[in-house]
Amino acid sequence: MVKTHAAPLSPYSTAPHRSHVETHTLSVLVDNEPGVLARVVGLFSGRGYNIESLTVAEVAHERHLSRITIVTSGTPETIEQIRHQLERLVPVNSVKDLTLTVRAIERELAMIKVRGRGENRVEAMNLAEAFRAKVIDATVESFIFELTGNPQKIDDFVDLMRPLGLVEVSRTGVAAISRGPEPI
Amino acid sequence: MAKQMTGAEMVVEAFKDQGVEYVFGYPGGAVLPIYDAFFMQDKVRHILVRQEGGAAHAAEGYARSSGKVGVLLVTSGPGATNAITGLTDALMDSIPLVCITGQVPTHLIGSDAFQECDTTGITRSCTKHNYLVRRIEDLPRILHEAFYIASHGRPGPVVVDIPKDVQFATGAYTFQRNIQHKTYRPQLKGDLEHIKRAVAMMAEAKRPIFYTGGGVINSGPHAATLLRELVRATGFPITSTLMGLGAYPASDKQWLGMLGMHGSYEANHAMHDCDLMICVGARFDDRITGRVDAFSPKSKKIHIDIDPSSINKTIKVEVPIIGDCAHVLEDMVRLWRGGQRADAAALEKWWEAINGWRARDSFGFRNSTQIIKPQHAVRRLYELTKGRDLYITTEVGQHQMWAAQHFHFEEPNRWMTSGGLGTMGYGLPAAIGAQLAHPNSLVIDIAGEGSIQMNIQEMSTAMQYRLPVKIFILNNQYLGMVRQWQELLHGNRYSETYMESLPDFVKLAEAYGAHGIRCSNPGDLDDAIKEMIDTPKAVIFDCMVDQKENCFPMIPSGKAHNEMILNELGDDAGVDLGAIIDEKGKMLV
Numbered sequence: 001m002v003k004t005h006a007a008p009l010s011p012y013s014t015a016p017h018r019s020h021v022e023t024h025t026l027s028v029l030v031d032n033e034p035g036v037l038a039r040v041v042g043l044f045s046g047r048g049y050n051i052e053s054l055t056v057a058e059v060a061h062e063r064h065l066s067r068i069t070i071v072t073s074g075t076p077e078t079i080e081q082i083r084h085q086l087e088r089l090v091p092v093n094s095v096k097d098l099t100l101t102v103r104a105i106e107r108e109l110a111m112i113k114v115r116g117r118g119e120n121r122v123e124a125m126n127l128a129e130a131f132r133a134k135v136i137d138a139t140v141e142s143f144i145f146e147l148t149g150n151p152q153k154i155d156d157f158v159d160l161m162r163p164l165g166l167v168e169v170s171r172t173g174v175a176a177i178s179r180g181p182e183p184i
Numbered sequence: 185m186a187k188q189m190t191g192a193e194m195v196v197e198a199f200k201d202q203g204v205e206y207v208f209g210y211p212g213g214a215v216l217p218i219y220d221a222f223f224m225q226d227k228v229r230h231i232l233v234r235q236e237g238g239a240a241h242a243a244e245g246y247a248r249s250s251g252k253v254g255v256l257l258v259t260s261g262p263g264a265t266n267a268i269t270g271l272t273d274a275l276m277d278s279i280p281l282v283c284i285t286g287q288v289p290t291h292l293i294g295s296d297a298f299q300e301c302d303t304t305g306i307t308r309s310c311t312k313h314n315y316l317v318r319r320i321e322d323l324p325r326i327l328h329e330a331f332y333i334a335s336h337g338r339p340g341p342v343v344v345d346i347p348k349d350v351q352f353a354t355g356a357y358t359f360q361r362n363i364q365h366k367t368y369r370p371q372l373k374g375d376l377e378h379i380k381r382a383v384a385m386m387a388e389a390k391r392p393i394f395y396t397g398g399g400v401i402n403s404g405p406h407a408a409t410l411l412r413e414l415v416r417a418t419g420f421p422i423t424s425t426l427m428g429l430g431a432y433p434a435s436d437k438q439w440l441g442m443l444g445m446h447g448s449y450e451a452n453h454a455m456h457d458c459d460l461m462i463c464v465g466a467r468f469d470d471r472i473t474g475r476v477d478a479f480s481p482k483s484k485k486i487h488i489d490i491d492p493s494s495i496n497k498t499i500k501v502e503v504p505i506i507g508d509c510a511h512v513l514e515d516m517v518r519l520w521r522g523g524q525r526a527d528a529a530a531l532e533k534w535w536e537a538i539n540g541w542r543a544r545d546s547f548g549f550r551n552s553t554q555i556i557k558p559q560h561a562v563r564r565l566y567e568l569t570k571g572r573d574l575y576i577t578t579e580v581g582q583h584q585m586w587a588a589q590h591f592h593f594e595e596p597n598r599w600m601t602s603g604g605l606g607t608m609g610y611g612l613p614a615a616i617g618a619q620l621a622h623p624n625s626l627v628i629d630i631a632g633e634g635s636i637q638m639n640i641q642e643m644s645t646a647m648q649y650r651l652p653v654k655i656f657i658l659n660n661q662y663l664g665m666v667r668q669w670q671e672l673l674h675g676n677r678y679s680e681t682y683m684e685s686l687p688d689f690v691k692l693a694e695a696y697g698a699h700g701i702r703c704s705n706p707g708d709l710d711d712a713i714k715e716m717i718d719t720p721k722a723v724i725f726d727c728m729v730d731q732k733e734n735c736f737p738m739i740p741s742g743k744a745h746n747e748m749i750l751n752e753l754g755d756d757a758g759v760d761l762g763a764i765i766d767e768k769g770k771m772l773v
Contacts, residue, residue: 031366031367034316034318035304035305035308035316038305038308039308042308042309046309077496077500080496081493081496081497084492084493084495085493087492087493088491088492088493089313090312090313090333090365090367090368091367092367093367
């Protein structure tokens with residue numbers, strides 16, 4: 001016969017450590033070579049991590065470096081694991097968790113198309129001024145606004161445009177940099 | 185010195201410069217230039233496998249038994265996709281491989297050309313790194329970088345995909361020893377402050393245990409020597425994962441046997457009750473931890489690993505030490521010898537508890553004079569090969585666990601098995617690789633009748649190169665481990681786990697030109713095993729074993745280390761495994 005053994009004499013209660021979900025911005029400096037973005041994105045999908053936004057562009061042409069800025073969410077343990085997994089990728093030069101390490105400035109650019117006539121059109125224009133959005137295209141029945149700011153500011157502006165004839169939005173995702181004289 | 189040569193010649197030249205003895209491969213349209221370059225030299229030997237999957241596992245067996253990088257060469261498309269399982273296996277078990285794949289010419293990439301596939305895309309997640317070489321100028325650097333990345337840090341497979349036009353192109357070949365990679369520089373030395381803290385904790389521990397893994401083997405024989413020194417100097421008990429067997433001698437009294445799902449009662453209980461766990465080169469795999477929230481609840485944990493992403497991945501540790509096992513162990517031995525002493529009184533009590541668990545003889549089984557018990561077969565194989573220069577590979581399943589339990593290893597690099605990925609069909613090609621690395625040694629693949637058929641075609645490879653590998657099949661005519669789980673989870677409904685229409689393995693051996701032996705009587709077993717050992721060529725040994733035997737002890741899914749089920753001696757009738765595991769556990773595997 002097979003039998004199970006009695007419960008241990010000592011009670012053990014290391015409850016699984018469930019901490020809250022946080023949003024972090026990671027700045028990843030990579031060699032600008034073919035497939036590097038696929039490696040980073042594949043890592044996120046393969047291991048089940050979230051990507052809330054992702055931007056990438058070359059930042060130092062002569063050194064072939066690109067910066068990928070990723071906004072991700074997860075428990076602090078997951079985010080630490082994401083950082084280590086990114087560091088394992090061969091073309092990754094460095095990974096910085098901007099939310100943890102420095103006071104970072106985050107900016108995003110959005111282009112917002114609004115369609116309307118009459119009062120709605122005037123109201124949209126007034127709000128755009130208040131948000132310091134620029135008009136970059138106009139017809140008699142539409143505007144395209146260009147707005148730069150942190151993601152929350154853009155969310156707020158888009159919400160305000162919705163009842164006034166919002167057609168569509170195109171956003172870049174977050175780019176971030178640390179304050180002060182030191183590099184990231 | 186830069187020499188002008190073709191891309192194909194560069195590949196072979198780089199192999200020579202890297203000290204490659206054997207390349208396992210299979211030719212095809214997109215690698216013809218490289219095969220032509222092979223034909224023109226006799227320094228690097230090519231081993232023609234029968235399927236590319238075999239090449240990958242053979243390279244793994246070669247790498248793991250020799251400590252060198254395993255190399256394979258396959259063509260584009262199906263050549264590359266057939267190698268995927270072996271690459272994934274090498275990634276999971278941290279085996280250094282360099283895989284050269286042919287690719288269609290650069291101007292045809294993306295056109296769905298004949299035998300084209302997106303090799304770098306497909307292998308991105310199953311390699312440590314991969315390259316598509318678009319320019320001949322990059323080829324020499326990439327070839328040597330591939331060897332560097334495969335073998336440095338946590339080892340793993342690297343793919344270099346070379347389009348056919350790049351193989352034909354001519355360029356300057358250079359080779360620099362000791363390259364410094366721009367971004368990949370793994371940390372070897374551990375943080376001394378952390379190591380000091382770890383050693384201080386070891387001196388204070390009342391119930392310590394060493395939990396070691398494949399990282400010790402990968403770090404090289406010196407790491408195993410240092411581990412032995414440290415373990416003996418401290419007097420602590422030691423257990424190891426499946427991948428780490430052999431780093432510490434199994435005959436030593438401080439050895440508790442393997443831990444984990446089919447590990448020993450004493451190892452798992454000691455892990456559960458310890459107050460200090462010193463993890464060296466292991467990664468808290470789910471086969472080891474069992475229920476994570478009940479894993480070793482009373483212990484502080486020290487984790488030595490070269491891969492920072494292994495730290496705190498599943499189990500939170502108090503003292504992480506990032507570095508190579510040998511480097512860190514060297515510091516630990518020095519600091520321990522510098523005046524630390526274990527708490528002898530506490531340790532004595534701890535050993536008393538361990539000896540109590542040991543007395544359960546958890547690997548014990550009721551033997552039979554009528555029928556060969558699989559455990560008995562492995563034990564006899566162990567006894568009759570003891571003291572020989574020996575390498576063991578396995579396939580995956582019950583036979584693998586019985587081999588891990590009942591075969592004992594004194595040295596590292598002697599045991600090759602697919603741990604992380606659990607790849608059936610690994611053992612025979614791995615044995616071929618190990619036999620090539622050690623031509624005068626005895627190499628045995630302990631197999632099951634299910635697994636062996638997954639890469640049986642490699643018998644032909646063994647015969648071509650006169651490799652006297654021995655295949656010892658524990659034949660129970662069932663996919664035994666799957667059946668065991670069906671008993672646990674699915675009410676004994678043996679869906680597709682009975683192997684009907686098995687080949688006659690003796691005749692199969694003869695068809696390949698090998699020697700076949702069948703044994704079904706316990707009384708004949710010893711003589712049959714001796715016959716196998718004494719046969720100077722490849723042997724398939726069909727060992728007919730008890731069909732109903734299951735693999736114990738076992739931690740069922742969803743259970744903790746101290747909730748093992750044991751194979752109680754004296755009664756082997758009607759075990760209701762299904763009653764043991766709860767609904768939540770059935771969701772796990």
